[in-house]
Amino acid sequence: MSRFAPFALAAAAAAAFALPAAAEIDRPECIAPAQPGGGFDLTCRIAQQGLEPFLDRQVQVTFMPGGIGAVAFNMFNTTRTDDPNAIVAFSTGSLLNLITGKYGDWSIDDARWLATAGTDYGAVVVLADSPYKTLDDLMAALKEDPSSITIGAGGSVGSQDWMKAALLLKTIDGDPRKMRYVAFDGGGEAIAGVLGGAIQVYTGDIGEMTSHMDGSLRILGVMADERLAPPFDQFATLKEQGYDAVWPIMRGFYMGKDVSDEDYQAWVDIFEKAHGSEEYRKIQSEKGLLPLDLSGEEFTAAVRAQTQQLHDLAVETGLITE
Amino acid sequence: MMEVLHGLGTGFAVALSPLNLLLVLAGCFAGTLIGALPGIGPINGVAILLPIAYGLGFPPESALILLAGIYYGAEYGGRISSILLNVPGDAGAVMTTLDGNPMARNGQAGKALSLSAVASFVGGTIAVVLLSLFGPMLARFGVKFQPSDYVALMVFAFACLASLVGSSPLKTLTGALIGLMLATIGVDANTGVQRYSFGIPDLLAGIDFLVIVIGLFGMAELFHLVEQQIRGRLTTVPIDKSFVSWADIARTKWTMLRCSLIGFIIGTLPGTGASVASAVAYGTEKRLAGSTAGTFGTGDIRGLAAPEAANNGSATGAMVPMLTLGIPGSGTTAILLGALLMFNVTPGPLMFEQRPEIAWGLIASMYIGNIALLVLNLPLVGLFARMLTIPQHYLTPLIAILAFIGIYSIVGNPFDLYMIIGLGVFGWILRKLDFSLAPVILGFVLGGLFENNLRRALSISGGDWGILFSTVDSLVLYALAIAVVVIPLWLGRRAARRANAAFDA
Numbered sequence: 001m002s003r004f005a006p007f008a009l010a011a012a013a014a015a016a017f018a019l020p021a022a023a024e025i026d027r028p029e030c031i032a033p034a035q036p037g038g039g040f041d042l043t044c045r046i047a048q049q050g051l052e053p054f055l056d057r058q059v060q061v062t063f064m065p066g067g068i069g070a071v072a073f074n075m076f077n078t079t080r081t082d083d084p085n086a087i088v089a090f091s092t093g094s095l096l097n098l099i100t101g102k103y104g105d106w107s108i109d110d111a112r113w114l115a116t117a118g119t120d121y122g123a124v125v126v127l128a129d130s131p132y133k134t135l136d137d138l139m140a141a142l143k144e145d146p147s148s149i150t151i152g153a154g155g156s157v158g159s160q161d162w163m164k165a166a167l168l169l170k171t172i173d174g175d176p177r178k179m180r181y182v183a184f185d186g187g188g189e190a191i192a193g194v195l196g197g198a199i200q201v202y203t204g205d206i207g208e209m210t211s212h213m214d215g216s217l218r219i220l221g222v223m224a225d226e227r228l229a230p231p232f233d234q235f236a237t238l239k240e241q242g243y244d245a246v247w248p249i250m251r252g253f254y255m256g257k258d259v260s261d262e263d264y265q266a267w268v269d270i271f272e273k274a275h276g277s278e279e280y281r282k283i284q285s286e287k288g289l290l291p292l293d294l295s296g297e298e299f300t301a302a303v304r305a306q307t308q309q310l311h312d313l314a315v316e317t318g319l320i321t322e
Numbered sequence: 323m324m325e326v327l328h329g330l331g332t333g334f335a336v337a338l339s340p341l342n343l344l345l346v347l348a349g350c351f352a353g354t355l356i357g358a359l360p361g362i363g364p365i366n367g368v369a370i371l372l373p374i375a376y377g378l379g380f381p382p383e384s385a386l387i388l389l390a391g392i393y394y395g396a397e398y399g400g401r402i403s404s405i406l407l408n409v410p411g412d413a414g415a416v417m418t419t420l421d422g423n424p425m426a427r428n429g430q431a432g433k434a435l436s437l438s439a440v441a442s443f444v445g446g447t448i449a450v451v452l453l454s455l456f457g458p459m460l461a462r463f464g465v466k467f468q469p470s471d472y473v474a475l476m477v478f479a480f481a482c483l484a485s486l487v488g489s490s491p492l493k494t495l496t497g498a499l500i501g502l503m504l505a506t507i508g509v510d511a512n513t514g515v516q517r518y519s520f521g522i523p524d525l526l527a528g529i530d531f532l533v534i535v536i537g538l539f540g541m542a543e544l545f546h547l548v549e550q551q552i553r554g555r556l557t558t559v560p561i562d563k564s565f566v567s568w569a570d571i572a573r574t575k576w577t578m579l580r581c582s583l584i585g586f587i588i589g590t591l592p593g594t595g596a597s598v599a600s601a602v603a604y605g606t607e608k609r610l611a612g613s614t615a616g617t618f619g620t621g622d623i624r625g626l627a628a629p630e631a632a633n634n635g636s637a638t639g640a641m642v643p644m645l646t647l648g649i650p651g652s653g654t655t656a657i658l659l660g661a662l663l664m665f666n667v668t669p670g671p672l673m674f675e676q677r678p679e680i681a682w683g684l685i686a687s688m689y690i691g692n693i694a695l696l697v698l699n700l701p702l703v704g705l706f707a708r709m710l711t712i713p714q715h716y717l718t719p720l721i722a723i724l725a726f727i728g729i730y731s732i733v734g735n736p737f738d739l740y741m742i743i744g745l746g747v748f749g750w751i752l753r754k755l756d757f758s759l760a761p762v763i764l765g766f767v768l769g770g771l772f773e774n775n776l777r778r779a780l781s782i783s784g785g786d787w788g789i790l791f792s793t794v795d796s797l798v799l800y801a802l803a804i805a806v807v808v809i810p811l812w813l814g815r816r817a818a819r820r821a822n823a824a825f826d827a
Contacts, residue, residue: 192464
């Protein structure tokens with residue numbers, strides 16, 4: 001408990017003495033709802049390094065693993081609902097968990113959505129000597145018989161990774177439930193699967209492809225709205241190849257739902273300043289993320305939009321009932 | 323070959339710089355201590371210290387060398403609490419308790435500690451030599467290993483498990499079954515459906531390895547100790563000054579060599595780790611021991627050397643897919659991979675070309691680390707062995723506190739503290755009923771891997787079970803599995819027949 005005690009004290013002290021107007025972030029903390037070394041850790045490091053010039057004190061990174069983010073979400077809806085110092089890392093995958101009830105009965109209204117750390121985009125990947133030379137080859141084969149091709153990714157059926165494959169199939173009016181989907185335990189194992197020939201297609205993320213741009217894999221398309229910046233500018237988007245599947249994997253931060261407007265706005269202001277700086281951009285790309293700068297109202301709207309999209313897809317594919 | 327030597331040259335130049343040398347030694351030392359604490363294994367040691375290593379602002383190769391030192395240091399240290407306290411530090415050290423702890427109770431704690439240090443050294447060193455020579459080639463082999471081959475490997479591991487069947491096959495199998503059942507808790511990896519989570523969010527991700535090991539083993543052992551103490555049946559172990567002899571090493575040299583290889587190969591396969599490697603190694607050795615296998619489980623030095631050589635071999639083996647392909651082979655290497663990314667280094671096939679100082683520096687540090695660990699561990703044997711002389715009424719609460727801190731520092735969730743208590747009571751009851759706990763843990767470890775890969779294989783084939791027998795690798799493994807079960811039975815029958823024939827004549 002010692003880790004949390006100071007914050008409880010600080011929060012109590014702030015509540016007792018501070019004037020509401022003086023919104024100050026005196027002990028900034030970023031909570032990565034996972035073990036160290038994972039994607040949420042990286043997200044928090046972006047806050048730690050990227051916000052450094054704009055805060056009096058460095059952001060502390062703490063870890064709260066458990067229940068694929070559920071433990072942290074519950075914590076911020078039960079005990080730390082108004083903590084003005086803490087931000088929690090989340091991703092598109094967390095939103096999907098929220099929709100499908102894996103976080104309990106909470107909804108997206110139970111948090112204050114703060115700002116993005118950056119984004120990644122889905123990518124359709126095959127082996128370099130795959131018979132599918134182009135996306136058209138693959139889609140034609142999928143159209144012929146969706147169950148003739150093994151598609152794999154790092155998550156279970158109904159996960160964010162699976163959604164990418166489902167979305168791909170939907171562009172040709174295929175039934176995602178007919179696809180032959182293989183669930184791996186994380187992107188690393190799925191990449192091993194495609195390299196070893198266990199699966200033919202991998203619906204991964206473009207960011208993780210930096211380690212594999214040695215010619216062993218071929219990227220058939222990127223699930224972004226438009227061409228990305230180098231070194232990914234060589235890959236055509238799905239959209240420009242005639243398949244309307246866009247899949248950003250947002251990474252960002254939320255706060256407890258009872259955080260006051262002043263405290264929330266103080267954080268939004270800091271993120272707005274950071275988003276405009278060169279230094280932040282550099283840190284973002286070093287951590288494997290692509291630019292996407294949203295905060296405050298705008299960000300909340302984006303979260304809502306993506307949640308709606310996820311919800312519709314989940315209903316359509318029978319993951320949840322209305 | 324020249325390439326490897328050149329690479330190692332670069333690597334040693336990096337690893338032997340004063341700062342890095344100091345860091346590898348510090349890492350190994352800290353790792354040994356961390357591993358020796360019940361409840362904190364390599365994965366947690368690295369996870370806890372990663373933010374610190376990051377905060378110290380070292381260059382990436384130095385930070386990575388420090389973390390890797392902690393990794394194999396902890397793999398070394400894990401054996402200490404297994405041997406002395408019968409509480410494994412992590413899942414990979416479970417098999418070490420089987421013969422290590424009886425040795426300590428027979429007054430051979432010093433010998434057990436020193437022999438296992440030698441076995442760990444052999445396992446680690448053979449593995450790092452193989453890693454430098456054949457890393458990329460092995461990585462390609464590991465990747466070619468299909469889900470259906472993993473199924474065959476798990477069948478083989480289960481067959482090896484059958485060698486654990488002691489006096490009561492029914493209880494061993496029931497134990498393994500309990501482990502399998504525990505493995506099904508949480509979100510199903512294939513369909514995303516919740517299983518046996520009863521709507522409790524803390525159970526969604528399943529029960530952590532560590533919680534099972536600490537609960538079933540550690541807490542149950544503590545309850546057992548307390549019970550003994552209350553009944554006044556606690557016997558004090560005399561301080562022993564025993565030490566490994568050359569004869570012991572000569573007797574276990576083939577065991578160590580074989581198990582180092584087994585450990586390394588299983589370690590290179592993404593997804594399988596020290597726990598599978600040590601189980602397969604122990605089972606294989608017990609099978610190979612033939613008529614002398616009866617002493618396994620009662621403090622046989624071969625039963626101690628086997629899992630220790632294997633788990634250190636696999637710790638290094640797990641580095642192969644991480645370094646050469648950027649694919650983590652185990653939980654700990656997944657964290658190391660995250661650490662690389664945090665230091666803005668992209669792991670994978672390009673790392674050896676783009677950042678040779680990191681890739682080769684890390685490999686060179688493994689050579690140094692292994693020697694450092696042996697040198698560090700042998701003189702400390704006497705000190706560790708004296709731990710047994712700490713009066714039980716101080717030791718028991720100390721272990722309990724360490725276990726709770728260990729679990730809480732990692733999981734950060736009070737729910738798991740209740741869970742280890744519950745599992746501890748359950749484990750204690752199982753012990754009262756004469757169940758061995760190792761099959762439960764192995765059932766848990768193997769069960770998850772078996773199920774996931776079986777379902778992956780069947781998704782690939784579209785439900786055709788024929789895929790399980792479609793590759794040479796899998797057929798070889800099935801043949802080995804059958805051999806492991808049948809040959810001892812057959813040998814036993816033949817020996818009995820001969821004995822009968824001799825008797826009749």
